[in-house]
Amino acid sequence: MAPIAQIVRQQHTQTTETPMAEGTGLLATRRPPSGAPSGTVVSSPARRHSRTERDAPDRRSFSLIPAASMYTSVDRPSAVCVLTLLAALTTACGRSADRVPATTATAEELVSTTGVVVSAHHLASEAGAAMLAKGGNAIDAAVATAFALAVTHPSAGNIGGGGFMIIRLADGTATTIDYREKAPAASTPTMYLDAKGMIAPAATDSGWRAAGVPGTVRGLAMAHGKFGRLPWADVVMPAVLLAEQGFALSAPLATELNSVVATLLASFPASVAAYGKPGGSKWVGGDTLRLPQLGRALRAIAEVGPDAFYTGWIADSISVQMRAHRGLISRADLAAYKAVEREPVRGTFNGYELIAMGPPSSGGMVMMLTLNQLEALQIASRKRSDAMTLHLRLEVARRAYLDRARWMGDPDFSEIPLARLVSKEYARELVAGIDTQHASSSAELGKDILTPATETPHTTHFSVVDAAGNAVSNTYTLENGYGSGVVVAGFLLNNEMGDFNKKPGYTDQGWAIGTPANVIVPGKRMLSSMSPVIVTQGGALRLVTGSPGGRTIPNTVLNVVLGVTVFGEGLRAAVDAPRLHHQWMPDTASVEAGTATPEVLAALRTMGHQIREEPARSQGDAHSILYDAATHTARGANDKRSPDSGARAPRQ
Numbered sequence: 001m002a003p004i005a006q007i008v009r010q011q012h013t014q015t016t017e018t019p020m021a022e023g024t025g026l027l028a029t030r031r032p033p034s035g036a037p038s039g040t041v042v043s044s045p046a047r048r049h050s051r052t053e054r055d056a057p058d059r060r061s062f063s064l065i066p067a068a069s070m071y072t073s074v075d076r077p078s079a080v081c082v083l084t085l086l087a088a089l090t091t092a093c094g095r096s097a098d099r100v101p102a103t104t105a106t107a108e109e110l111v112s113t114t115g116v117v118v119s120a121h122h123l124a125s126e127a128g129a130a131m132l133a134k135g136g137n138a139i140d141a142a143v144a145t146a147f148a149l150a151v152t153h154p155s156a157g158n159i160g161g162g163g164f165m166i167i168r169l170a171d172g173t174a175t176t177i178d179y180r181e182k183a184p185a186a187s188t189p190t191m192y193l194d195a196k197g198m199i200a201p202a203a204t205d206s207g208w209r210a211a212g213v214p215g216t217v218r219g220l221a222m223a224h225g226k227f228g229r230l231p232w233a234d235v236v237m238p239a240v241l242l243a244e245q246g247f248a249l250s251a252p253l254a255t256e257l258n259s260v261v262a263t264l265l266a267s268f269p270a271s272v273a274a275y276g277k278p279g280g281s282k283w284v285g286g287d288t289l290r291l292p293q294l295g296r297a298l299r300a301i302a303e304v305g306p307d308a309f310y311t312g313w314i315a316d317s318i319s320v321q322m323r324a325h326r327g328l329i330s331r332a333d334l335a336a337y338k339a340v341e342r343e344p345v346r347g348t349f350n351g352y353e354l355i356a357m358g359p360p361s362s363g364g365m366v367m368m369l370t371l372n373q374l375e376a377l378q379i380a381s382r383k384r385s386d387a388m389t390l391h392l393r394l395e396v397a398r399r400a401y402l403d404r405a406r407w408m409g410d411p412d413f414s415e416i417p418l419a420r421l422v423s424k425e426y427a428r429e430l431v432a433g434i435d436t437q438h439a440s441s442s443a444e445l446g447k448d449i450l451t452p453a454t455e456t457p458h459t460t461h462f463s464v465v466d467a468a469g470n471a472v473s474n475t476y477t478l479e480n481g482y483g484s485g486v487v488v489a490g491f492l493l494n495n496e497m498g499d500f501n502k503k504p505g506y507t508d509q510g511w512a513i514g515t516p517a518n519v520i521v522p523g524k525r526m527l528s529s530m531s532p533v534i535v536t537q538g539g540a541l542r543l544v545t546g547s548p549g550g551r552t553i554p555n556t557v558l559n560v561v562l563g564v565t566v567f568g569e570g571l572r573a574a575v576d577a578p579r580l581h582h583q584w585m586p587d588t589a590s591v592e593a594g595t596a597t598p599e600v601l602a603a604l605r606t607m608g609h610q611i612r613e614e615p616a617r618s619q620g621d622a623h624s625i626l627y628d629a630a631t632h633t634a635r636g637a638n639d640k641r642s643p644d645s646g647a648r649a650p651r652q
């Protein structure tokens with residue numbers, strides 16, 4: 001690799017000459033001069049990240065950033081540097097720069113026969129694409145993207161949290177990796193109740209006691225160890241370099257950091273030191289964020305392997321700090337943590353097959369039960385936005401989420417009647433109870449679990465397909481944006497303990513669920529809604545998608561799946577399409593602006609639905625890939641709900 005300074009100078013000259021599309025949010029489709037990023041896509045709307053209210057997951061606002069802002073960022077030294085480092089990693093594969101590009105950017109989709117990575121940060125997508133160019137497969141790219149997001153997308157990208165990965169190899173075999181966080185040995189079922197026995201939301205919103213034992217590093221290592229092709233250090237290295245060298249903040253990320261440093265992180269000096277602007281002033285777009293402590297931890301993980309995190313100095317650092325702040329995670333908890341390979345939840349729908357995540361994610365079950373009901377109701381013969389379609393979608397979602405509340409938790413601790421829940425027969429029984437003219441009552445349907453008498457952002461999903469057709473669908477999280485707010489050994493710790501049922505036996509008509517399967521037990525994984533999914537058709541790969549958004553996730557993912565499989569939409573249209581949500585309780589449907597006309601919304605209200613209208617583009621963030629197996633062509637569409645997102649293909 002050439003010295004960084006030299007590469008930076010070359011890159012600066014080359015990329016500042018790159019032609020750009022003007023003003024529309026789209027980047028040029030022309031291939032830039034050799035050595036500069038190519039195959040780029042993407043529009044970049046700005047979004048305000050905030051810790052959202054408990055009853056309104058994932059509220060965001062938007063404004064357009066002109067296209068030029070993506071790569072005019074090469075004016076900024078750190079961006080030049082990082083893009084160059086990734087480029088240098090890419091060229092290490094020795095491919096000719098003159099080769100005809102197998103990549104084109106059509107209207108807002110990146111089309112490639114050599115693989116695509118789509119994530120919430122374009123530099124993380126670039127890190128993954130660099131692995132593909134280097135001869136790595138989709139799993140190498142996914143692991144590199146996940147580590148890079150821990151640097152460039154700090155609200156949710158992580159090594160201090162957990163998640164789920166679905167892997168489908170080109171030969172059709174598929175598996176899932178569960179790297180969900182676990183309850184520490186010192187946890188108890190009622191540890192988040194106050195002296196009066198009431199749920200104390202603040203106890204899991206932030207701080208040392210909110211964190212579950214992180215699973216990300218073990219999960220990524222398991223995926224890489226079983227399926228990766230490149231050396232471990234190579235796939236971690238892009239993240240190390242991003243953290244050590246820094247990267248240019250976009251204006252939305254600068255604003256988000258200023259806000260979180262002044263609020264959530266303010267109580268934790270190490271967190272302010274990591275994410276505050278040195279000198280105490282405000283970040284602005286174009287500033288360079290360097291994360292040297294995170295770089296040190298990532299470098300140790302790259303050089304020593306995952307044991308650096310679970311039994312080495314990082315584990316020591318976590319346990320010492322935990323003890324000092326009355327936290328729960330011990331060295332023994334970390335040493336005992338294992339990721340688990342599990343069978344996917346599978347089902348068929350309208351001629352497609354779904355490969356989804358099983359418990360402790362509720363995502364696969366909720367999506368399959370929803371799709372089976374929709375199939376029984378012959379949804380494929382209906383239009384996306386008419387009143388009957390929306391009524392039926394809300395009714396089936398209500399029922400699927402009720403079974404989520406009733407049954408779901410960690411399968412290592414509870415019996416879950418999964419086979420029945422995802423069967424066609426059970427779906428037919430459920431739809432028999434749907435009234436086509438009137439909304440049902442969630443309270444009436446769920447009275448067996450209701451006690452007579454909230455999840456929040458942030459998470460991130462990315463999708464990867466390589467030239468051979470191997471696919472990875474990965475969603476991982478810190479729970480809230482920036483997790484617990486606590487930085488230890490350079491990284492943010494999750495506040496995932498809040499996903500457990502906090503008051504055993506207490507299920508109300510708001511957000512509280514108290515069913516036994518998801519009550520806190522030491523060593524148990526908390527229930528999740530994360531729903532990475534892979535859809536196939538006739539045994540061939542078709543769609544890779546997933547999303548953040550707490551309990552809205554299965555409904556968001558289904559919106560994309562239904563767009564492609566039922567409503568005849570292209571990928572961009574399916575990702576852009578307005579989304580709706582119902583989760584049984586609270587008994588209110590939320591709809592993104594544009595979901596339906598005022599007349600249709602009025603008709604739904606007349607049927608008895610409580611409808612809350614949300615801002616446009618406020619639900620989820622589904623970075624997706626559509627695949628055509630006949631031509632081995634992948635189309636990547638980033639979700640414009642995410643300001644820094646991007647699709648990237650390997651440079652040739």
Ligand code: DON
Nearest residue numbers: 457458459528529548549550
């Ligand atoms: O695992 C879960 O379901 C939640 N912890 C996910 C949180 C989330 O998606 C927030 N993101 N927007």
